Amino acid sequence: MQFPKVTLxxxxxxxxxxxxxxxxxxxxxxxxxxxxxxxxxxxxLSDYNPWGIWIGFDLLVGVALAAGGYxxxxxxxxxGLKRFHTAVRPAILTGFLGYALxxxxxxxxxxxxxxxxxxxxxxxxxxSLLFEVxxxxxxxxxxxxxxxxPAALEWLGLKRARNLVVRLTxxxxxxxxxxxxxxQSSLGALFLIAPSKLHPLWxxxxxxxxxxxxxxxxxLSMVIFEGALAHRYFHHxxxxxxxxxxxxxxxxxxxxxxxVLGGYFVLKVVGVAQAxxxxxxxxxxxxxxxxxxxxxxxxxxxxxxxxAREKNLRIVRFTAAWAVLGIVINRFNxxxxxxxxxxxxxxxxxxxxxxxxxxLFIVTIGVLAYKFIVSHMPILYAHPDYEPH
Amino acid sequence: xxxxRRRFLGWMGAAGAGLxxxxxxxxxxxxxxxxxxxxxxxxFDVTRCIGCRKCEEACNRVNELPPPERPFQDLGVLxxxxxTDARTYTVVNRYEGIPGAKGPLYRxxxxxxxxxxxxxxACFVRAFTKNPDGAVTYDESVCVGxxxxxxxxxxxxxxxxxxxxxxxxxxxxTFCHPRLVQGLLPGCVEACPSEALxxxxxxxxxxxxxxxxxxxxxxxxxxxxxxxxMGGTAWLTISGVPFAAIGMREDLGTTPAPELTKGALGVVPxxxxxxxxxxxxxxxxxxxxxxxxxxxxxxxxxxxVARAEAEAKKKLAEALAKAEKDKKAAIEREVKKALxxxxxxxxxxxxxxxxxxxGATKPA
Amino acid sequence: xxxxxxxxxxxxxxxxxxxxxxxxxxxxxxxxFWRFLxxxxxxxxxxxxxxxxxxxxxxxxx
Ligand code: SF4
Ligand code: SF4
Numbered sequence: 001m002q003f004p005k006v007t008l009x010x011x012x013x014x015x016x017x018x019x020x021x022x023x024x025x026x027x028x029x030x031x032x033x034x035x036x037x038x039x040x041x042x043x044x045l046s047d048y049n050p051w052g053i054w055i056g057f058d059l060l061v062g063v064a065l066a067a068g069g070y071x072x073x074x075x076x077x078x079x080g081l082k083r084f085h086t087a088v089r090p091a092i093l094t095g096f097l098g099y100a101l102x103x104x105x106x107x108x109x110x111x112x113x114x115x116x117x118x119x120x121x122x123x124x125x126x127x128s129l130l131f132e133v134x135x136x137x138x139x140x141x142x143x144x145x146x147x148x149x150p151a152a153l154e155w156l157g158l159k160r161a162r163n164l165v166v167r168l169t170x171x172x173x174x175x176x177x178x179x180x181x182x183x184q185s186s187l188g189a190l191f192l193i194a195p196s197k198l199h200p201l202w203x204x205x206x207x208x209x210x211x212x213x214x215x216x217x218x219x220l221s222m223v224i225f226e227g228a229l230a231h232r233y234f235h236h237x238x239x240x241x242x243x244x245x246x247x248x249x250x251x252x253x254x255x256x257x258x259x260v261l262g263g264y265f266v267l268k269v270v271g272v273a274q275a276x277x278x279x280x281x282x283x284x285x286x287x288x289x290x291x292x293x294x295x296x297x298x299x300x301x302x303x304x305x306x307x308a309r310e311k312n313l314r315i316v317r318f319t320a321a322w323a324v325l326g327i328v329i330n331r332f333n334x335x336x337x338x339x340x341x342x343x344x345x346x347x348x349x350x351x352x353x354x355x356x357x358x359x360l361f362i363v364t365i366g367v368l369a370y371k372f373i374v375s376h377m378p379i380l381y382a383h384p385d386y387e388p389h
Numbered sequence: 390x391x392x393x394r395r396r397f398l399g400w401m402g403a404a405g406a407g408l409x410x411x412x413x414x415x416x417x418x419x420x421x422x423x424x425x426x427x428x429x430x431x432x433f434d435v436t437r438c439i440g441c442r443k444c445e446e447a448c449n450r451v452n453e454l455p456p457p458e459r460p461f462q463d464l465g466v467l468x469x470x471x472x473t474d475a476r477t478y479t480v481v482n483r484y485e486g487i488p489g490a491k492g493p494l495y496r497x498x499x500x501x502x503x504x505x506x507x508x509x510x511a512c513f514v515r516a517f518t519k520n521p522d523g524a525v526t527y528d529e530s531v532c533v534g535x536x537x538x539x540x541x542x543x544x545x546x547x548x549x550x551x552x553x554x555x556x557x558x559x560x561x562x563t564f565c566h567p568r569l570v571q572g573l574l575p576g577c578v579e580a581c582p583s584e585a586l587x588x589x590x591x592x593x594x595x596x597x598x599x600x601x602x603x604x605x606x607x608x609x610x611x612x613x614x615x616x617x618x619m620g621g622t623a624w625l626t627i628s629g630v631p632f633a634a635i636g637m638r639e640d641l642g643t644t645p646a647p648e649l650t651k652g653a654l655g656v657v658p659x660x661x662x663x664x665x666x667x668x669x670x671x672x673x674x675x676x677x678x679x680x681x682x683x684x685x686x687x688x689x690x691x692x693x694v695a696r697a698e699a700e701a702k703k704k705l706a707e708a709l710a711k712a713e714k715d716k717k718a719a720i721e722r723e724v725k726k727a728l729x730x731x732x733x734x735x736x737x738x739x740x741x742x743x744x745x746x747x748g749a750t751k752p753a
Numbered sequence: 754x755x756x757x758x759x760x761x762x763x764x765x766x767x768x769x770x771x772x773x774x775x776x777x778x779x780x781x782x783x784x785x786f787w788r789f790l791x792x793x794x795x796x797x798x799x800x801x802x803x804x805x806x807x808x809x810x811x812x813x814x815x
Contacts, residue, residue: 040551047474047548050536078668080675111534111549111557119513123531126769127762129650130537131513132657135773170672171784178664178780182657189653193511193541196641208653342638425759505762519760620761647761654769661776665783673791 020364027361030354042354049349056335057359058105061328067219069095070180077173086242087249089379091223096144101366108358129189136183143176154386155377185212199338201280201289204271213264218327220257224250224320234374239381251308254316258304265297296326424504428523430591432598435628437585440483440495447580448479475550478562487634496635500546500562502623505645511541523623524564543619543641591623598627620645
């Protein structure tokens with residue numbers, strides 16, 4: 001058994017590193033402010049707007065975009081699409097990092113972060129959908145961590161432990177899909193309790209279903225998107241199998257994403273019909289709703305289809321970024337833009353620059369962690385000593 | 390048959406008795422609602438409120454809240470529409486120029502102490518309790534500060550101490566629960582000089598409201614706000630102008646908050662129970678298909694190998710047979726040749742050694 | 754968990770708490786039941802308490 005040597009190269013001042021360094025330094029500064037002066041000093045939250053971008057972006061968007069882990073591992077291990085095998089590890093890694101960062105972000109947002117375990121160990125508010133979200137996120141973070149450990153254990157050369165974990169693959173995958181289904185949908189269901197505050201075009205008894213279905217799209221698109229980025233920047237880290245399968249993964253996922261987006265579009269339209277909210281379409285919110293549903297659901301659906309049919313990777317990758325943006329817009333709409341639509345504009349929320357600073361800080365930490373792990377651990381290549389699982 | 394029939398009728402009788410007795414037998418069939426039968430409440434009569442802010446002052450005093458920026462006697466504060474905040478459990482707002490009203494109208498805001506509190510339903514640490522006296526109280530010792538209660542409350546009542554770094558609390562009216570326990574009136578009710586606030590059992594208040602409506606025809610709208618809104622509230626309001634005109638939402642509906650999330654919560658066990666079944670099933674089916682495919686592949690390979698082997702054997706046999714024939718022919722030829730040669734030699738020259746048959750028997 | 758129930762909220766607090774416990778128990782039970790179910794299969798899977806055979810279909814990609 002031989003432990004790997006981590007060679008810490010001296011940091012090179014590439015533009016990326018400079019920007020990252022600035023964001024991290026500023027982020028640390030805001031962190032100090034947040035925990036010494038409180039939320040009032042660092043956010044624009046108010047009694048009307050208790051949730052800002054730390055929930056709307058960091059939680060709602062973060063969890064949706066980290067859906068690649070469960071989508072890919074389900075496709076590969078449960079639905080038997082083994083050609084996607086090389087996509088599993090990167091997807092699990094980004095999923096794990098995503099959830100870890102979501103939990104980190106929550107520490108900034110909640111008033112007393114050290115009490116975050118209270119819903120489990122002190123008093124269980126089981127009637128709350130937030131309880132369910134919290135329980136599932138906590139469990140799923142654990143599942144993702146275990147699913148990710150084989151890479152770390154291979155890196156560390158701990159063969160026995162690694163094989164033990166690999167044997168759990170099936171249980172973990174199924175458990176992961178169950179937990180993901182539950183909390184992805186429950187994030188939408190959080191807003192079910194406030195029908196008077198969420199605009200009728202977005203409020204729907206189907207909110208939970210909307211969030212779940214769109215999380216599949218988010219997961220598929222993110223895998224394509226991250227794959228494209230990884231190819232650009234970590235090509236040298238990839239092994240033969242990875243490069244060979246990558247295009248197939250992108251095209252296959254594009255086809256799946258197109259199909260799911262089609263279903264999602266129908267659901268969204270049915271949602272309007274069920275709420276009988278047609279007349280709202282003529283308002284400003286209606287126009288914005290149409291932008292979301294046509295511009296960021298229907299069109300990506302169509303372009304994914306073209307890309308998959310023509311086997312055109314450029315269209316597929318471009319559309320993946322587009323669809324991801326669509327998910328971001330949807331989560332922002334539900335959490336921030338169409339929420340409190342009844343309030344006068346003077347009472348509406350707009351993020352403080354420090355809130356944006358912390359969100360950027362957290363994303364940057366994620367990118368740095370990804371870079372480190374991908375550069376050192378067998379993520380984009382299979383470790384020569386181990387059979388792929 | 391007759392026994393089981395009699396027994397069945399007996400059960401029916403027992404069930405009927407249970408229903409007649411009320412209580413749990415009924416609760417088993419339908420989830421209960423309506424809250425504690427003797428719960429207390431307050432009736433706020435908009436037509437009586439004079440906007441003096443005495444209730445605000447009393448609330449501040451009995452709850453030991455921080456002193457206000459401007460004194461309670463300063464009615465200029467009413468120029469701006471205010472809401473509850475972390476230092477104020479209740480506020481009175483002024484509404485002017487309402488059609489049908491002679492002068493300005495005032496409306497007091499505070500927690501309505503819902504019968505089915507959305508805040509309590511939303512809190513994931515059960516920080517809120519609906520007490521038998523009707524008060525919805527908050528326990529800061531468990532609160533995580535997620536502020537989901539503030540998202541959930543349809544009346545936008547709970548507020549948060551955003552400016553505290555380490556010990557922020559949710560702040561909201563307690564219905565003076567500690568005072569009620571001591572047999573005292575809520576601070577605001579006690580202070581109100583114009584009897585705009587009537588304290589009592591909620592079911593009595595509903596009756597009182599109706600009596601006032603009957604006593605002063607035309608003075609009130611036929612609507613007790615809070616009787617059914619969001620499943621009903623302990624605080625009730627009656628008014629002579631539409632409630633929307635005094636800043637109260639009329640589009641909240643009558644669905645109690647827990648009802649709104651019931652469906653989504655009900656799906657949880659379904660997913661938890663059926664997803665493993667379905668997913669493991671899909672996995673097993675794929676696995677089986679893989680295995681069958683593999684077996685078929687192996688069988689096909691074996692068959693092909695067998696066929697190839699048989700063919701090779703046949704070819705070998707044929708070749709051997711042919712070789713045998715060739716050999717025979719060659720021997721015959723050689724023998725014939727030898728005989729002819731011998732005959733010729735006999736005729737021409739003395740006999741030489743017979744040339745041996747060469748390796749011509751090699752199979753072709 | 755006894756006592757009279759006066760509101761839908763209290764009712765759901767009771768039912769949901771029990772449901773969550775049942776879910777947790779069921780999820781654990783599923784693992785063991787599946788093991789029991791496929792223990793005697795010729796090619797046991799990851800839940801069947803056996804190592805995947807070489808080249809075994811479930812997960813080997815290449
Ligand atoms: S008014 Fe709001 S804070 Fe008061 S009990 Fe109802 S939901 Fe809770
Ligand atoms: S902020 Fe506190 S009281 Fe409100 S829902 Fe969260 S934990 Fe419960």
